[in-house]
Amino acid sequence: MANSITAYDTIAAISTPPGEGGISIVRLSGDEAIQIAQRVFKGKDLAKVASHTINYGHIIDPTNQDVVDEVMVSVMRAPKTYTREDVIEINCHGGIVDTNRILQLLLSHGARMAEPGEFTKRAFLNGRIDLTQAESVMDLIRAKTDKAMQVAVDQLDGSLSHLIKHLRQDIFSVLGQEEVNIDYPEYEMDEVTGKMMLEKATEVRDHLQQLMKTANQGKILREGLATAIIGRPNVGKSSLLNYLLHEDKAIVTDVAGTTRDTLEEYVNVRGVPLKLVDTAGIHHTMDKVEKIGVERSRKALSQADLVLLVLDASAPLQSDDRELLKATKDKKRIILLNKTDLPAQIRPANLEAVVTDDTLIIPVSILKTDGLDRLEAAIAKLFFDEGIENSQSNVLVTNARQYGLLAQAKTALDDVITGLQNDVPLDLVQIDMTTAWEKMGEVVGENAPDELITQLFSQFCLGK
Amino acid sequence: MTVPEYTGEDYDVIVVGAGHAGSEAALAAARMGQKTMLITLNLEMVAFMPCNPSVGGPAKGIVVREVDALGGQMGKNIDATYIQMRMLNTGKGPAVRALRAQADKNAYHRVMKDTLENTPNLTLRQGMATDLIVEDGECRGIVTNTGARYRAKSVVLTAGTSSRGKIIIGELMYSSGPNNSIPSIELSENLEKLGFKLRRFKTGTPPRVNGNTIDYDQTQEEPGDKTPNAFSFTTKDADYLQDQMSCWMTYTNEETHKIIRANLKRAPMFSGVIKGVGPRYCPSIEDKVVRFADKPRHQIFLEPEGRDTSEYYVGDFSTSMPEEIQQKMLHTVAGLQHAKMMRPGYAIEYDVIEPWQLTHTLETKHVKNLFTAGQMNGTSGYEEAAGQGIIAGINAALRAQGKPGFRLGRDEAYIGVMIDDLVTKGTNEPYRLLTSRAEYRLVLRHDNADLRLTEKGRALGLIDDDRYAAFEAKKQAIEAEMARLHSIRIKPGKEVDDFLASKGGAPLKDGILASDFLKRPEVSYEDLAQFMPDHPAVDRRVIEQVTIQIKYAGYIAKEQQKIDRLHRLEAKKIPDHIDYNAINGIATEARQKLTKIQPETIAQAGRISGVNPADVAILSVYIEQGKIAKVG
Numbered sequence A: 001m002a003n004s005i006t007a008y009d010t011i012a013a014i015s016t017p018p019g020e021g022g023i024s025i026v027r028l029s030g031d032e033a034i035q036i037a038q039r040v041f042k043g044k045d046l047a048k049v050a051s052h053t054i055n056y057g058h059i060i061d062p063t064n065q066d067v068v069d070e071v072m073v074s075v076m077r078a079p080k081t082y083t084r085e086d087v088i089e090i091n092c093h094g095g096i097v098d099t100n101r102i103l104q105l106l107l108s109h110g111a112r113m114a115e116p117g118e119f120t121k122r123a124f125l126n127g128r129i130d131l132t133q134a135e136s137v138m139d140l141i142r143a144k145t146d147k148a149m150q151v152a153v154d155q156l157d158g159s160l161s162h163l164i165k166h167l168r169q170d171i172f173s174v175l176g177q178e179e180v181n182i183d184y185p186e187y188e189m190d191e192v193t194g195k196m197m198l199e200k201a202t203e204v205r206d207h208l209q210q211l212m213k214t215a216n217q218g219k220i221l222r223e224g225l226a227t228a229i230i231g232r233p234n235v236g237k238s239s240l241l242n243y244l245l246h247e248d249k250a251i252v253t254d255v256a257g258t259t260r261d262t263l264e265e266y267v268n269v270r271g272v273p274l275k276l277v278d279t280a281g282i283h284h285t286m287d288k289v290e291k292i293g294v295e296r297s298r299k300a301l302s303q304a305d306l307v308l309l310v311l312d313a314s315a316p317l318q319s320d321d322r323e324l325l326k327a328t329k330d331k332k333r334i335i336l337l338n339k340t341d342l343p344a345q346i347r348p349a350n351l352e353a354v355v356t357d358d359t360l361i362i363p364v365s366i367l368k369t370d371g372l373d374r375l376e377a378a379i380a381k382l383f384f385d386e387g388i389e390n391s392q393s394n395v396l397v398t399n400a401r402q403y404g405l406l407a408q409a410k411t412a413l414d415d416v417i418t419g420l421q422n423d424v425p426l427d428l429v430q431i432d433m434t435t436a437w438e439k440m441g442e443v444v445g446e447n448a449p450d451e452l453i454t455q456l457f458s459q460f461c462l463g464k
Numbered sequence B: 001m002t003v004p005e006y007t008g009e010d011y012d013v014i015v016v017g018a019g020h021a022g023s024e025a026a027l028a029a030a031r032m033g034q035k036t037m038l039i040t041l042n043l044e045m046v047a048f049m050p051c052n053p054s055v056g057g058p059a060k061g062i063v064v065r066e067v068d069a070l071g072g073q074m075g076k077n078i079d080a081t082y083i084q085m086r087m088l089n090t091g092k093g094p095a096v097r098a099l100r101a102q103a104d105k106n107a108y109h110r111v112m113k114d115t116l117e118n119t120p121n122l123t124l125r126q127g128m129a130t131d132l133i134v135e136d137g138e139c140r141g142i143v144t145n146t147g148a149r150y151r152a153k154s155v156v157l158t159a160g161t162s163s164r165g166k167i168i169i170g171e172l173m174y175s176s177g178p179n180n181s182i183p184s185i186e187l188s189e190n191l192e193k194l195g196f197k198l199r200r201f202k203t204g205t206p207p208r209v210n211g212n213t214i215d216y217d218q219t220q221e222e223p224g225d226k227t228p229n230a231f232s233f234t235t236k237d238a239d240y241l242q243d244q245m246s247c248w249m250t251y252t253n254e255e256t257h258k259i260i261r262a263n264l265k266r267a268p269m270f271s272g273v274i275k276g277v278g279p280r281y282c283p284s285i286e287d288k289v290v291r292f293a294d295k296p297r298h299q300i301f302l303e304p305e306g307r308d309t310s311e312y313y314v315g316d317f318s319t320s321m322p323e324e325i326q327q328k329m330l331h332t333v334a335g336l337q338h339a340k341m342m343r344p345g346y347a348i349e350y351d352v353i354e355p356w357q358l359t360h361t362l363e364t365k366h367v368k369n370l371f372t373a374g375q376m377n378g379t380s381g382y383e384e385a386a387g388q389g390i391i392a393g394i395n396a397a398l399r400a401q402g403k404p405g406f407r408l409g410r411d412e413a414y415i416g417v418m419i420d421d422l423v424t425k426g427t428n429e430p431y432r433l434l435t436s437r438a439e440y441r442l443v444l445r446h447d448n449a450d451l452r453l454t455e456k457g458r459a460l461g462l463i464d465d466d467r468y469a470a471f472e473a474k475k476q477a478i479e480a481e482m483a484r485l486h487s488i489r490i491k492p493g494k495e496v497d498d499f500l501a502s503k504g505g506a507p508l509k510d511g512i513l514a515s516d517f518l519k520r521p522e523v524s525y526e527d528l529a530q531f532m533p534d535h536p537a538v539d540r541r542v543i544e545q546v547t548i549q550i551k552y553a554g555y556i557a558k559e560q561q562k563i564d565r566l567h568r569l570e571a572k573k574i575p576d577h578i579d580y581n582a583i584n585g586i587a588t589e590a591r592q593k594l595t596k597i598q599p600e601t602i603a604q605a606g607r608i609s610g611v612n613p614a615d616v617a618i619l620s621v622y623i624e625q626g627k628i629a630k631v632g
Ligand SMILES: Cc1cc2nc3c(=O)[nH]c(=O)nc-3n(C[C@H](O)[C@H](O)[C@H](O)COP(=O)(O)OP(=O)(O)OC[C@H]3O[C@@H](n4cnc5c(N)ncnc54)[C@H](O)[C@@H]3O)c2cc1C
Pocket: A464, B016, B017, B018, B019, B020, B021, B022, B039, B040, B041, B042, B045, B046, B047, B048, B049, B050, B051, B052, B127, B128, B129, B130, B158, B159, B160, B161, B162, B163, B178, B179, B181, B184, B187, B203, B204, B205, B282, B346, B347, B348, B373, B374, B375, B376, B379, B380, B381, B382, B385, B432
């Protein structure tokens, strides 16, 4: 339902900003928090443990018994919790992909994705936060919610949204027909048969299953724009990564060839989620280990959606640089002239001969954090014409939410199939079919009220 | 010359218009002990059916049963006057089964009029209401064109399609109510003066032909059912009509469509003469031919209008083409080549009151003690009118008694769905109930309307002792039978296994509860009965309930969960007179909609289009803040 934000169901969200590494926390709040967590938890029976305890165990995917992560689960029963509802916090350390997977599992086992600000809103409504804070709760909701849905839909991969729309239309072809059969029984129209419905439901269900599989591999949505930091050794690639992460993740030394292997990290640059790949410096080398690293760098380069090509401006352009300029020619790229704090050997104008397209060239000093604003702005501009608000983790949230909705749609279709196999009358099975249709509509942002009725009238010739 | 006014009698409740809405409203008010007057333009047109001579069908039929369960008249009236009865959707599940009857149109009118005339506390009178007496923002009565001023504690308006009605047939257009009745003009004007927002809607009706001139051999017969059924829960199977009349089906063809296409420029729908918005689900035949150009033929139903008339209603052939063209069109249709047209089809434009100006009790927000119901609220259909009529009548009576209002939820009745849709969303076209409008249709079945609503009717004083006793007996019988099936065990054995094998089911391993046995898709109650010792005779209506409750328990439980959630949201009331401008952060569109519609609960606010989850969230925080502020 569109106004689900006000319902007192159980909500879930990742409550630590992604990309910070270390421990992440997935939080659940609501009547069913403990039950839902238990569905995907292997360890103690959470329903029986004392309140405010931390419990060791594993998150498993009940559909295939896969172990997703090793976790600590805090069980906090109402009313002494932040929201004054039952609260579960799952502390996991498997990195963002696994955290996300845990969230997905919770969403497909009864939880609903929390709307932005919803934990706080509940805390307020349940009397946990005092009056003076009400205004800020409202501000929080306003600031975060509006764009969230649109962003969610926008970030959906175009082909995916096309596919889901298509599948919805498939469902509608029997759903609408059946509704018409029900409301206009005296008309001679094609009768939907159980067989037709079973075929459609199975077909769509199988598609969804396929989609959800790819979701687990992190491909359902752009989980982050694959962004490779490329350059010859010692130009400052790892420094750039650390800067964007706000953390010293990669080792930085003045020794050329410090980074030997690619390193992936998730960051969010002005609302654009990036999967940043720091690479080993690319150059001709005989060193066996280095050679492998260079190979991997080239692979990262070929898979990248965006390339940040780093050049050392304090040294003359070298043949390795030229080669990289050529290799990245057809990529979406930004060229960084690093180390501008040192006497310059290369200026933007020097590159004009080599870079003939409209590639952006930004002089920076990563050491002095100079010019990096321009880089961030350029990245944002590349992907949103004007840049969107700094929405921490929209894509990941989107991804999990979408996944949760698809999982619910799939469950509904499973129910359709079981129902039909048990000779349940079509109009009852229809209830689940409609649920599937609506859930998929939420994924692509197509669930207008009365949509079904509007569709019926536009597609069928109906009398009174 | 102005007509001098005089003071008429005082009433508790006055109902204007004795159509399907007005009749129910007046009966409910009178039966609740209120001194009631029902005033209508023409006593020959009480409960008149200006269009299809039929009652019921999907969703609508359920409304008739709901009206009946609340103590209304429509079910009884059609049971007394039908000429054909059919159960529809028998091949489907219990949620969407629906009864439909062909009415004897004149008898339907006569029997309803007779009931009205013989109901204590009720005065039926001919006259035209031209104005309302409004004092201090409260409605205190009406004024008629003959100069009478009748005072009352509350007033119900059910003016149907008469308000500034305009009939259109081809190039001909004239001021008229349905079927050439006089239009009601001043009342509309005065409603506007009071500040109500009205708009124009349009509907249409097909021609009628003389049944003696139809060649039935070229059509297909559609007889009624042999198995007894009735709308009212009080009607006995023994009274089922054996001697029913048939309907007949035929088709339009390319020739018909050719004539329509050739004359489209004369069709008021396309020439721009008609300004009102017509219903999408009841398109005229010209509309269908244009919109669904690839369909080579359209179905037509020939329906007798009664036993004492030869007029046949040409169903699904609604048109406002010029009379001359209508004749030609008819004569292309198989079976109608020589049909004599008795009345041409026509379109009618009329005023409706935009229904978001009402609350769930159908009282207007703007003028207290004034209620409106039926087609004038933007709906279409006799059943929709009756459903609103009884609610408006009940609430007018409650108001006269100084008691709080009565409303039905979306999970309680189709009537509740309809009224909530109307007052929450308004409507852009004549509103018709469809099963797809109800989100909890598995609990809103026609077979359980009595279980859902009889107690409410009783509490209102609309269900008499005998009926209530019968209802309680049925309820107890259902409970007893449920309990019995949950206690008896069916033991495995050759007899059972043979039976199961014959149905393609798996044999029993252990003994199981009769209720679990019945859950099996291949097992019916009758099958089960043969394996139960000392099986008592159980009424078929009890069997029906028990079977549904057991077989579909899973689905019903799922729907119940959704209903529970709805209840929690409905419990969050929005205070009266909340100033939406004072709430920071609500989006402009939502602010406008909320101000206009004034939802009563958070749940209702969430159903308004243009009000987003964030707005609802902010609203609930704001309300909570207000509460704390008051306490503190
Ligand atoms: C031409 C036509 C086509 C229709 N087609 C369809 C259709 O296709 N499908 C469908 O579902 N329904 C159709 N209907 C609608 C159906 O007839 C109505 O929905 C139903 O009759 C409404 O009931 P009501 O009680 O609201 O109004 P009505 O049955 O119209 O009753 C209103 C009563 O109020 C009286 N009245 C009006 N003004 C005054 C006044 N000022 N003072 C005193 N009395 C007054 C009138 O005389 C009338 O008796 C059609 C109606 C018409 C006229």
